[in-house]
Amino acid sequence: GAVVSQHPSWVICKSGTSVKIECRSLDFQATTMFWYRQFPKQSLMLMATSNEGSKATYEQGVEKDKFLINHASLTLSTLTVTSAHPEDSSFYICSASPPASNIYEQYFGPGTRLTVT
Amino acid sequence: AQSVSQHNHHVILSEAASLELGCNYSYGGTVNLFWYVQYPGQHLQLLLKYFSGDPLVKGIKGFEAEFIKSKFSFNLRKPSVQWSDTAEYFCAVILYNTDKLIFGTGTRLQVFP
Numbered sequence: 001g002a003v004v005s006q007h008p009s010w011v012i013c014k015s016g017t018s019v020k021i022e023c024r025s026l027d028f029q030a031t032t033m034f035w036y037r038q039f040p041k042q043s044l045m046l047m048a049t050s051n052e053g054s055k056a057t058y059e060q061g062v063e064k065d066k067f068l069i070n071h072a073s074l075t076l077s078t079l080t081v082t083s084a085h086p087e088d089s090s091f092y093i094c095s096a097s098p099p100a101s102n103i104y105e106q107y108f109g110p111g112t113r114l115t116v117t
Numbered sequence: 118a119q120s121v122s123q124h125n126h127h128v129i130l131s132e133a134a135s136l137e138l139g140c141n142y143s144y145g146g147t148v149n150l151f152w153y154v155q156y157p158g159q160h161l162q163l164l165l166k167y168f169s170g171d172p173l174v175k176g177i178k179g180f181e182a183e184f185i186k187s188k189f190s191f192n193l194r195k196p197s198v199q200w201s202d203t204a205e206y207f208c209a210v211i212l213y214n215t216d217k218l219i220f221g222t223g224t225r226l227q228v229f230p
Contacts, residue, residue, distance in 0.1 A: 004160065034218075041126070043220040044207070059217075093161070106218065108153075108161035 002028050004096050006109035013084055013116055021079045021112045023094030029074035030096035034106060035067075038091040050077050084116045119144045123208055123221035130198055130228050138193040138224050140182075140208030147213035150191040152182055153220075155205045164206070167191065178202070203228045 003026040013019050023033060032051050036044040048064075050056040050071035058064045066088075068080040077096075081088055091113050095106035122141045130136060142148060152164040165176025172184040182193045191208060208221040 036220075041222065043121070043222045044218075045220075046217055049216070095161075110158075110160045 002098065002107040004094065004107045004109040006094055006112050008112060009110065010113040011115070013114070015085055015116055016083055018080055018082045019084055019114060021092055023077045023079070023096065023109055025075045025096040025107070028098050031074065031099045032097040033071055033077040034095045035069060035077070035079050036093040036095070038093060044093060081114065084114070086116045089114055089116045119212060119219060121208055121210055121219055121221035123224050125224045126222070127225045128227070130226070132200055132228055132230050133197045136193070136195040136198045136202070136226070138206055138226070140191045140193065140221060141189050142191070142210045143189065144210070144212055149211040150182070150184060151209040151218070152176065152180070152193050153207045153209060155207070157204065161207065164193070198228045200228050200230050202226060
């Protein structure tokens with residue numbers, strides 16, 4: 001089946017530094033990738049949708065200059081949290097959709113837990 | 118704003134007990150409905166989906182869900198749970214003509230042998 005990986009699975013960084021999270025589709029090409037954020041005991045909130053080769057579409061309230069998304073290839077999307085602060089600590093999950101698929105056909109990665117100290 | 122509510126945050130059952138997890142959404146238009154499951158240490162997986170037709174849909178591993186339009190609900194059921202059903206369950210909707218999954222807060226199910 002379709003597999004999506006994320007790296008790293010967890011990361012601790014100091015306030016003010018930047019952190020990059022990778023999302024890879026291992027056995028299929030993903031024209032669309034999604035980035036979600038999940039706070040404890042809350043739902044997954046869509047942050048942005050990225051299409052290969054074009055700029056990401058951010059949801060309302062998500063700072064695009066803070067959460068930089070790059071979808072440079074059909075198998076890789078990256079999320080960079082710039083100048084991280086403790087309030088950015090969260091669980092970040094990516095998902096990927098194969099070409100010509102329905103929107104619900106998203107294959108999810110295992111998530112990355114970010115802790116900012 | 119449109120939202121999805123899962124009122125059961127944590128459910129504890131013994132094996133062979135019946136399960137029903139509630140899911141309600143707030144949107145008056147056409148929706149597509151989903152249940153996802155996340156087993157410990159694993160990624161989210163699609164359990165079942167409803168687009169149209171028979172409001173009782175069957176998914177994998179013996180799960181089913183019933184869409185009741187008048188109640189804006191899409192409750193998940195299983196007649197007899199197993200220890201291996203221990204997981205987090207998320208209800209989600211896609212609003213008509215949108216491309217976004219809106220998730221509920223999730224329900225943690227623990228099944229004891």
